[in-house]
Amino acid sequence: MTEPIEKPRLADTIAGRLKALVLEGALRPGERLIEEPALARTFGVSRSTVRDALGILEAKGLLVAGKTGYCVAPFLSGFADPLTELLRDDDRASADYFEFRLILETDAAGLAALRATETDRARIRDCLDRMREAHELNDPSVEVEFDIRLHLAIYEATHNVVILHVLRTLAELMRKGAFVNKENLYRRVGVRDRLRLQYVKIGEAVLARDRRLAEAAAEEHVNFVREAYAAMLLDELRQAATLRRFSREDIVAE
Numbered sequence: 046m047t048e049p050i051e052k053p054r055l056a057d058t059i060a061g062r063l064k065a066l067v068l069e070g071a072l073r074p075g076e077r078l079i080e081e082p083a084l085a086r087t088f089g090v091s092r093s094t095v096r097d098a099l100g101i102l103e104a105k106g107l108l109v110a111g112k113t114g115y116c117v118a119p120f121l122s123g124f125a126d127p128l129t130e131l132l133r134d135d136d137r138a139s140a141d142y143f144e145f146r147l148i149l150e151t152d153a154a155g156l157a158a159l160r161a162t163e164t165d166r167a168r169i170r171d172c173l174d175r176m177r178e179a180h181e182l183n184d185p186s187v188e189v190e191f192d193i194r195l196h197l198a199i200y201e202a203t204h205n206v207v208i209l210h211v212l213r214t215l216a217e218l219m220r221k222g223a224f225v226n227k228e229n230l231y232r233r234v235g236v237r238d239r240l241r242l243q244y245v246k247i248g249e250a251v252l253a254r255d256r257r258l259a260e261a262a263a264e265e266h267v268n269f270v271r272e273a274y275a276a277m278l279l280d281e282l283r284q285a286a287t288l289r290r291f292s293r294e295d296i297v298a299e
Contacts, residue, residue: 056097154263157202
């Protein structure tokens with residue numbers, strides 16, 4: 046009890062603030078920080094203090110130093126990249142993926158409806174507007190990107206850091222097509238329109254702070270994607286069988 050209490054170093058305090066921004070998702074994996082002089086002005090400290098703080102976070106694996114400065118480390122990529130290869134094209138993994146999404150995304154939508162701040166709500170509105178614009182362009186690649194951004198906006202609005210980082214990793218797996226090729230899915234007749242309506246329903250329920258409606262809309266969406274994906278796979282199998290029947294002439298004697 047008589048031991049003196051050490052005053053925390055200023056560099057540790059700055060490192061703690063930056064770490065909190067990474068934890069809360071305000072600083073996202075891969076994002077580049079402003080240069081050291083600008084950071085020093087932002088925090089009102091010396092460049093050497095900022096340099097020490099950045100070194101602390103680099104040692105913890107949260108920042109990566111590069112030619113253009115420091116970036117937030119893609120700290121879950123070491124988990125996501127091999128997982129993508131492990132689960133890709135595995136039927137059981139795809140089924141488990143949809144079950145996992147059904148459990149977590151319904152809860153995430155409900156929590157977002159309860160907890161979204163005005164900033165979160167503005168981001169969700171912006172995603173919905175951009176998805177509407179992408180839909181009118183009839184460009185599946187653009188539409189898929191804003192599809193994923195809406196998911197991320199909802200995950201962030203949960204204000205649950207475990208949900209955020211786990212589901213953010215899931216969103217990256219979605220981007221890489223580990224389970225579903227979303228661009229192909231969007232090209233199927235009627236799917237784009239149904240998906241857009243579902244996203245509007247989820248987003249508007251979150252904006253209206255209606256937890257039950259948000260959860261129901263998210264559940265409807267995941268179940269629809271699961272069924273549409275199964276139908277797409279079945280069509281691909283049928284098409285492959287048809288092509289094999291046509292190619293039999295190459296191996297059958299007349």
